[in-house]
Amino acid sequence: MSKAAKPCPICRKPRSEEFSPFCSSRCRDRDLNRWFGDGYSVPGRPASPEEMTGEE
Template sequence: MSCPICQKDSDPKYRPFCSRRCADIDLGRWLKGGYVIPGTAQEEDDPAPGTPEESPRH
């Protein structure tokens, strides 16, 4: 198996990566939003599907 970052042979210690450096690069991409699942964007304030909405406060 090759490293998904640099294509070198993977090291069992860091599998599937070849080194700590490539593992950290991958983690950084996740944390910065570099990997996303395609789909429609939702507002953060939208309730989760199946969750009853709160009534407006007056």
């Protein structure tokens, strides 16, 4: 019994080997745009301006 392939995490269509884990360059680019636009985040407290510039 073979395990079913996971779908594209953006649109849920079958994955393409060329764009894995996505189905197309469009979904790959949408995911990248989410990273650039702060659509994804890691939980934690906000950094202070001093921490961001390394002036501690």
